[in-house]
Amino acid sequence: MQTKTVFFVCVKTRYEEPKVQNLEHWLARMSQFQARADDLSFTYFPQSYRWSHGLLIGLNSAPWGGAEIGEVHRIGLRLQNCVGDDQAWFREWAREAADVEAKGREALADGRRATAAGYLMRAANYYHVGERFLHPKSDGLEAYRRGVESFRDAAACVTRPKIESVEIPFEGKTLPALLVHAEQRGGARRPAMVYFDGFDITKEIQYFKGVADLAARGITCLIVDGPGNGESVRFRDMYLRYDTESYGTAAYEFLAARPDIDSKRIGVMAISLGGYYAPRAASLEQRFACCIAWGAQWDYHATWKERFEKLDRNTLLSLSVPWQHLLWILNAKTRDEAMKKLENFRLDGVVQKMTCPFLLVHGEGDEQVPLSLAQHCFDRVGSKNKVLKVFTRAEGGYHHCQIDNASIGVAYMWDWLESVLEPQR
Numbered sequence: 001m002q003t004k005t006v007f008f009v010c011v012k013t014r015y016e017e018p019k020v021q022n023l024e025h026w027l028a029r030m031s032q033f034q035a036r037a038d039d040l041s042f043t044y045f046p047q048s049y050r051w052s053h054g055l056l057i058g059l060n061s062a063p064w065g066g067a068e069i070g071e072v073h074r075i076g077l078r079l080q081n082c083v084g085d086d087q088a089w090f091r092e093w094a095r096e097a098a099d100v101e102a103k104g105r106e107a108l109a110d111g112r113r114a115t116a117a118g119y120l121m122r123a124a125n126y127y128h129v130g131e132r133f134l135h136p137k138s139d140g141l142e143a144y145r146r147g148v149e150s151f152r153d154a155a156a157c158v159t160r161p162k163i164e165s166v167e168i169p170f171e172g173k174t175l176p177a178l179l180v181h182a183e184q185r186g187g188a189r190r191p192a193m194v195y196f197d198g199f200d201i202t203k204e205i206q207y208f209k210g211v212a213d214l215a216a217r218g219i220t221c222l223i224v225d226g227p228g229n230g231e232s233v234r235f236r237d238m239y240l241r242y243d244t245e246s247y248g249t250a251a252y253e254f255l256a257a258r259p260d261i262d263s264k265r266i267g268v269m270a271i272s273l274g275g276y277y278a279p280r281a282a283s284l285e286q287r288f289a290c291c292i293a294w295g296a297q298w299d300y301h302a303t304w305k306e307r308f309e310k311l312d313r314n315t316l317l318s319l320s321v322p323w324q325h326l327l328w329i330l331n332a333k334t335r336d337e338a339m340k341k342l343e344n345f346r347l348d349g350v351v352q353k354m355t356c357p358f359l360l361v362h363g364e365g366d367e368q369v370p371l372s373l374a375q376h377c378f379d380r381v382g383s384k385n386k387v388l389k390v391f392t393r394a395e396g397g398y399h400h401c402q403i404d405n406a407s408i409g410v411a412y413m414w415d416w417l418e419s420v421l422e423p424q425r
Helices: 023-033 049-059 069-079 086-109 113-131 137-155 203-207 211-216 230-235 244-256 274-284 300-312 324-330 335-341 371-380 406-421
Strands: 163-170 173-180 190-196 220-224 261-271 291-294 358-363 386-391
Touching (some): 049 086, 069 086, 069 113, 086 113, 086 137, 113 203, 137 163, 137 230, 173 211, 173 230, 173 244, 190 244, 190 274, 190 406, 203 211, 203 220, 203 230, 211 220, 244 261, 261 274, 261 406, 291 406, 300 335, 324 335, 358 371, 358 406, 371 386
Parallel strands (some): 190 220, 190 261, 261 291, 358 386
């Protein structure tokens, strides 16, 4: 991925070669990220980990209504000569999103609500996937807002699953969330999962990672834009914080107060950097009935110390967004300030306190977080009932958070949740 200055400017027509500044330097850096010949994942942009990962975030939402392969391919074709130009990335995803949204709005005006929902769901996902790389964020805020509105209007058109936009009281403010209702399978009170984001994604993107399937299995899901994520950081000045148990408790109590939720069967999960959020929350808010870390973390301060050292050696990193995203979500002006704010983002001395059933899901080929770190964390979790699932190259899902095969990762996690939360009773 690109981690320092963008080294070229892409012209707007896709039929011309990009105009390149400092070509020799750019080629030397980009050559570090040629995809391995034996890599079995779908690598749309072989010269860019970040762009290939970003396109997969859009594409692998297709099983749950977040993408159409033909639309994503059209975006990719327009970007073939623009790799590394994050303004072009934003422009082309937003362009496709606006076109898809317009078709959805037309269908809605004609009373074709099911058709409208399909278009608007995809538009929401495209807007948010396109906005992720932008820094500063100001250029993309309107597109981001349109994504939120498109998803909200799509949700109003569907009944399976039923989706509500809700607000969770937290320290005098509220956290925006999506409440995805379980389909009835057992008693009147349903089990539920609190689902937090990661480093750089949103509750709308998270919905397209199999949440409808979880609802079909009889488990309600509360997808939350916590501090540092989604709407909370973009529109409410709520920045990333280490004490995830604080807003974890707020989400737990929001669900526990509902008459349709069994307060003894509420779990917590999160993805990627959420491998820090959820284990900390479950370790220190012990009313949670279970915990899933979709991707491991251990010492986030040490992780970024190593990353910055590599950047200073002019080494490109396998990251999902530009490194400056870290400063933005922490409300830090410098790397030193960010590192100071990361000092408490450590799980040692915390996960040893966990007692609930725990599942850690990781890929053996994860390029962002090594498998050895996942094993290190897992070994120190205090729960007696704990499972480490490692997806291998042979079976697929072996990259970061199963970005190369989200379906098998989701199926494994939801099977485990059914065994723990027992939605059938």
